[in-house]
Amino acid sequence: MQDVRLELAKSDSNLAAQGGPFIHKTSLTSFITRGLELEEQQYVSESLPFTL
């Protein structure tokens, strides 16, 4: 996972260096990574004996 994140982060940086549009201070890779982490947290909470 970490090597793919690094590869995508480099791709994000290259795009920005080439004058790509600035969309948010959080990179696209970080945005999607965080989304997947949140998804996992939601799944984990399903297995807890109480409701998050």
Place this chain on the structure above:
Amino acid sequence: MYQNLCLSLSNINSRQTLAYEITVMKKYETQKQLADLEEKRHGLFHCITQWREIQLAYIPAAGLLVTTTASEVLLHSASENPLFAKNIPLFLPSSLPSDIRSTRSCTQSMGHEAALREAQADDTLADIRHSL
């Protein structure tokens, strides 16, 4: 509009918490357990709210879906079956309707999601193999 909804959601959170604590009090009697539970719930909800801001920047076409969901959370907050943080749809790119997925802003996000999901699956398989 979305920010206003988030503010409203925060305001009603205490009422929701009270109702919820009454429900779980029978099973989780100590104050520490209840406090831990509430912190986790609030933490996940807060993280999702923060992430939404970034989501709307990268995929503005998802705005209507996100706003509608926030409205539903607000609507159900005072009911007996509130929408808990674990049930709030995230709307990651691959789960968006096709008309939104085909927008230019979503295409790149989908490529990143696909690559990261594949890596995530590889890691999980490696963990399983390791534990066998």
